[in-house]
Every structure is written in C-alpha cells, then in structure tokens.
Amino acid sequence: xxxxxxxxxxxxxxxxxxxxxxxxxxxxxxxxxxxxxxxxxxxxxxxxxxxxxxxxxxxxxxxxxxxxxxxxxxxxxxxxxxxxxxxxxxxxxxxxxxxxxxxxxxxxxxxxxxxxxxxxxxxxxxxxxxxxxxxxxxxxxxxxxxxxxxxxxxxxxxxxxxxxxxxxxxxxxxxxxxxxxxxxxxxxxxxxxxxxxxxxxxxxxxxxxxxxxxxxxxxxxxxxxxxxxxxxxxxxxxxxxxxxxxxxxxxxxxxxx
Amino acid sequence: xxxxxxxxxxxxxxxxxxxxxxxxxxxxxxxxxxxxxxxxxxxxxxxxxxxxxxxxxxxxxxxxxxxxxxxxxxxxxxxxxxxxxxxxxxxxxxxxxxxxxxxxxxxxxxxxxxxxxxxxxxxxxxxxxxxxxxxxxxxxxxxxxxxxxxxxxxxxxxxxxxxxxxxxxxxxxxxxxxxxxxxxxxxxxxxxxxxxxxxxxxxxxxxxxxxxxxxxxxxxxxxxxxxxxxxxxxxxxxxxxxxxxxxxxxxxxxxxx
DNA sequence: CAGTGGTCTAGACCACTCA
DNA sequence: GAGTGGTCTAGACCACTGT
Numbered sequence: 001x002x003x004x005x006x007x008x009x010x011x012x013x014x015x016x017x018x019x020x021x022x023x024x025x026x027x028x029x030x031x032x033x034x035x036x037x038x039x040x041x042x043x044x045x046x047x048x049x050x051x052x053x054x055x056x057x058x059x060x061x062x063x064x065x066x067x068x069x070x071x072x073x074x075x076x077x078x079x080x081x082x083x084x085x086x087x088x089x090x091x092x093x094x095x096x097x098x099x100x101x102x103x104x105x106x107x108x109x110x111x112x113x114x115x116x117x118x119x120x121x122x123x124x125x126x127x128x129x130x131x132x133x134x135x136x137x138x139x140x141x142x143x144x145x146x147x148x149x150x151x152x153x154x155x156x157x158x159x160x161x162x163x164x165x166x167x168x169x170x171x172x173x174x175x176x177x178x179x180x181x182x183x184x185x186x187x188x189x190x191x192x193x194x195x196x197x198x199x200x201x202x203x204x205x206x207x208x209x210x211x212x213x214x215x216x217x218x219x220x221x222x223x224x225x226x227x228x229x230x231x232x233x234x235x236x237x238x239x240x241x242x243x244x245x246x247x248x249x250x251x252x253x254x255x256x257x
Numbered sequence: 258x259x260x261x262x263x264x265x266x267x268x269x270x271x272x273x274x275x276x277x278x279x280x281x282x283x284x285x286x287x288x289x290x291x292x293x294x295x296x297x298x299x300x301x302x303x304x305x306x307x308x309x310x311x312x313x314x315x316x317x318x319x320x321x322x323x324x325x326x327x328x329x330x331x332x333x334x335x336x337x338x339x340x341x342x343x344x345x346x347x348x349x350x351x352x353x354x355x356x357x358x359x360x361x362x363x364x365x366x367x368x369x370x371x372x373x374x375x376x377x378x379x380x381x382x383x384x385x386x387x388x389x390x391x392x393x394x395x396x397x398x399x400x401x402x403x404x405x406x407x408x409x410x411x412x413x414x415x416x417x418x419x420x421x422x423x424x425x426x427x428x429x430x431x432x433x434x435x436x437x438x439x440x441x442x443x444x445x446x447x448x449x450x451x452x453x454x455x456x457x458x459x460x461x462x463x464x465x466x467x468x469x470x471x472x473x474x475x476x477x478x479x480x481x482x483x484x485x486x487x488x489x490x491x492x493x494x495x496x497x498x499x500x501x502x503x504x505x506x507x508x509x510x511x512x513x514x
Numbered sequence: 515c516a517g518t519g520g521t522c523t524a525g526a527c528c529a530c531t532c533a
Numbered sequence: 534g535a536g537t538g539g540t541c542t543a544g545a546c547c548a549c550t551g552t
Contacts, residue, residue, distance in 0.1 A: 059460045195508075
C-alpha cells in the first residue's frame with residue numbers, strides 16, 4: 001500500500017537489498033545477485049536493477065567489481081589516529097614517525113613514501129596559518145603517501161617556511177632520520193608544544209580515487225594540521241586527505257574551566 | 258589523442274564540466290546546461306549526458322533540483338565546532354548550550370529540538386565507553402536535532418546512565434534550564450573535566466538524507482563524544498551525525514612531552 | 515568460453531517548477 | 534504549458550574475470 005508502492009522500482013529493489021544487508025542475510029563479502037538476475041527476478045529492465053545497485057554503492061554499502069560482481073562491502077580494520085602519536089616520548093622510544101608509531105602501537109605495519117619535496121607558493125589557507133605570504137615561494141612542500149600493510153590510506157602535503165627548512169634535511173627528499181620530521185623540526189629550534197587540527201569530510205576527486213584506491217561511495221576526511229611551538233608560533237602546516245572507510249580520528253582534550 | 262579519446266563520452270562530458278567549475282567559468286549557484294541540451298551539444302543520448310551530471314553530483318560538485326535544473330553547489334558558510342564550546346566559563350557567561358554558544362560566537366543563530374527522551378538499552382560502543390551493560394535498559398537516551406538559521410545541520414543521541422539521570426530533569430523531555438545539559442550534569446555531581454571525540458565519515462543513510470536535508474554526494478561526519486569528570490569517570494556519551502558540507506571540527510590540543 | 519559489470523542508444527511517461 | 538530532472542524499457546556492444 002501507500003509508500004511501498006509509490007516508490008519507484010529501482011528504490012524498491014535497493015531497499016530490499018539494503019534490508020538483507022543490515023539484517024545480515026547478506027554478509028560482508030557476499031556477492032549480490034547479478035544485474036541480469038535481479039532484473040529478471042523483479043520483472044524489470046537491467047538498467048533498473050543496475051540503478052538499484054548504484055544507490056547502494058553510493059551509500060557505501062556495496063562495492064562493484066568489473067567482471068566479478070557486486071559485493072557487500074568489507075570494512076577493513078580501522079586505523080586510529082590520535083594526538084598521542086605526536087608525543088616526544090613516543091618518538092624517542094620508537095624512533096619512528098607519528099604515523100608508524102601509532103600503527104606499531106596497534107600491532108600493525110606501515111610505511112611512508114615521500115614522493116616530492118619542492119619550494120612552492122603556499123595555498124591561501126596554509127599561508128594564513130603560517131603567517132607567510134601566499135604570493136611568493138615562501139615554503140617547502142613535502143608530499144607523502146601513507147600505507148598500512150601496503151594499502152594506501154592517506155596522502156599529505158606538509159608546508160614548512162623556507163626560513164625554518166632551508167639548509168636542513170627538511171628541504172631535501174632524503175631520509176629524515178630517527179624520530180622523523182618532528183625531531184628535525186626540534187633540531188631547528190621548534191619543539192612541538194601544541195597542535196590545531198581542522199577537520200571536514202567530502203567526496204574524493206577523481207585523482208584521489210585513483211591514488212587512494214578508494215571507490216565512489218567512500219568519502220575522504222580532509223584534515224588541516226598546524227604545529228605550534230611553546231611560544232605559540234606556528235612552524236608547520238600539513239593537509240591530510242584520508243580514506244574515511246579505514247580511518248578514525250581520536251582526540252582526548254582537557255576542558256578549560 | 259591517447260587518454261582523451263579512450264574515455265567514455267559520459268566521462269568526457271563530466272570532465273569538461275568539472276574543468277569549467279574548478280576554473281570558475283561555472284560559478285557556485287550557476288545552472289548547468291540541461292540534460293537535453295548537453296546531449297544535443299555532444300551528439301549523445303540524454304542518458305549519457307545525465308550520467309555525466311550524476312558523476313559530478315556524486316563528487317559533491319553539483320546539486321540537481323527536480324524541475325529546476327542542475328546547479329554548481331554553493332558551499333554554505335561553514336560552522337566550526339571546537340572543544341571551547343564545552344568550557345564552563347562560556348556556559349556561565351551565555352547560559353547557552355555548547356552548540357548555541359559556539360554559533361553565537363560566530364555571529365550566527367540556531368536552535369535545538371529535543372525530539373525524544375527515553376530509557377533504552379545502549380548500543381554496544383556506547384555501553385563500552387560508559388562502562389554499563391548493553392543487555393538491559395541502563396541509560397537514558399535523548400535525541401536532539403540542531404538547526405543553524407533553520408537548516409538542519411546535525412542530529413545526536415545522548416546517553417546518560419540511569420543512575421545519574423534518574424529523578425532529574427535529564428530524564429525528562431523538558432527545558433534543561435540555564436547552561437543546558439552540562440550544567441545539569443554538574444548539578445548531579447559530574448563536572449566536565451575532559452572529553453574524548455572519535456571521528457569518522459561515511460555516506461548518509463536514506464533516513465539521514467531526509468532528516469538532514471542533505472543530498473547524495475555529501476557525506477556525514479559521525480562523532481562519538483565521551484565526557485569525563487575530574488576522576489576520569491565517563492558519565493555521558495553522545496553520537497553526533499553531522500552534515501559534512503556545513504561543518505568543520507576544530508581541535509587545539511596540547512602535546513604531552 | 516560464459517558470465518559479469520560498464521556504457522550507450524532512442525525512445526517513453528511522470529513529477530516538479532515557473533511564468 | 535513549456536522546460537526541467539526522475540525513471541523506465543529493451544535492446545546493443547565493450548571490457549573484464551573466471552574456468
């Protein structure tokens with residue numbers, strides 16, 4: 001009656017499949033009926049069955065694979081990133097970068113590829129946070145790709161004022177050594193005292209879909225990180241783009257009275 | 258040559274429109290050519306032009322309106338939510354809830370609707386954080402809808418152990434009074450000392466699309482908030498679901514040495 | 515090879531918006 | 534009423550995956 005029948009067929013088919021997924025009749029990893037099967041089953045055209053599956057893909061519930069079928073999406077083990085990864089103690093004890101240290105704590109493995117280091121004009125929002133001009137090449141940009149067990153999970157671009165990076169390994173694409181980037185920034189006279197992180201989410205661009213091996217229906221988290229020294233001077237900004245399906249951010253913050 | 262021509266027509270049309278959008282030839286709020294116009298323009302079927310627009314919608318770049326056309330999406334003014342909104346000082350000075358206090362600071366207006374208060378069995382993850390059983394009705398659940406200038410921006414479900422809420426206004430759907438929920442929790446002997454927030458993003462469910470008046474192509478941020486008293490006892494958990502297109506989370510966190 | 519999803523065509527009717 | 538997006542049909546060919 002009522003709503004049930006007013007729904008267009010593609011919605012009805014989608015709703016029915018979704019029901020089976022959330023109820024557990026279709027489990028993560030299970031294959032859905034093929035588009036042609038679904039169409040025959042519901043007395044509809046194949047495009048209509050296809051539209052139903054598209055709806056579920058856009059909700060992130062289903063993952064279609066060319067030539068294989070459409071599958072109930074598996075949520076990979078979640079990575080957690082919290083501010084604890086920036087602590088000097090952790091850096092000293094493990095000698096690792098924040099990302100790898102955090103992964104290690106969770107009993108996982110990962111690596112980071114630095115794909116480019118160059119001097120650039122900073123984006124507007126980065127320039128603002130660093131207090132430098134966005135008109136000229138005032139910063140060093142380092143591009144990094146992060147992998148957990150060989151699957152890409154995030155990209156980032158780190159911006160460091162030229163005055164801080166110049167002459168140090170920070171301005172070159174070379175091994176950053178023990179303790180990674182924050183240890184080198186400390187060497188330059190900028191110990192990390194506090195961070196600001198601004199977070200939002202959006203759909204990935206086509207480039208990001210390719211690079212992060214994600215699929216439509218999976219958003220990305222965009223995080224703008226700023227590092228401050230004990231005097232409150234911003235000395236580094238990083239823009240992260242993370243696969244939302246594998247990432248949880250985790251903040252514990254004292255509340256000022 | 259090469260890649261340009263191997264792309265299917267729908268992609269080519271989408272890429273071309275995207276180019277115009279990011280270059281600025283098509284500005285936020287501008288109407289795209291109609292599906293029929295696009296089809297004629299490219300010598301393709303209407304469905305092909307439509308597919309191109311669907312691609313852009315799924316990227317969150319375009320918003321289609323039945324009977325009116327497809328428009329380059331306007332990013333509404335961003336709301337910022339930071340931990341500062343939980344400070345007792347702000348609560349005392351304004352007498353407002355964290356949400357309205359934060360909005361006020363940004364020169365904006367909003368309101369909150371509490372749509373239900375009942376005793377329930379807590380979800381697994383909530384029970385875990387509160388240290389209560391998820392088998393029985395150990396918590397009071399309060400559902401709230403948040404509006405900024407009359408547009409819905411987030412929903413949340415707040416869970417308070419029955420032992421803390423019972424007998425107080427927290428267990429009833431009534432005006433919470435000056436300072437709102439955290440003032441009442443303080444009255445009950447639980448002043449807020451620190452918070453933990455766990456953040457991820459995903460596509461909205463159909464119910465959320467309807468309730469938050471968002472459209473496909475706009476993800477939601479899911480935030481699990483836990484409140485701790487000075488002894489580190491968790492006394493309240495809230496699950497937020499926020500429209501990612503209007504929301505930025507903003508954390509400033511000291512780094513432990 | 516058969517079966518799958520990816521894409522396209524050329525129509526059709528409906529529901530909505532706006533003048 | 535004209536124009537828009539929303540949905541559907543019944544075909545077709547391609548590209549990919551598996552056996």
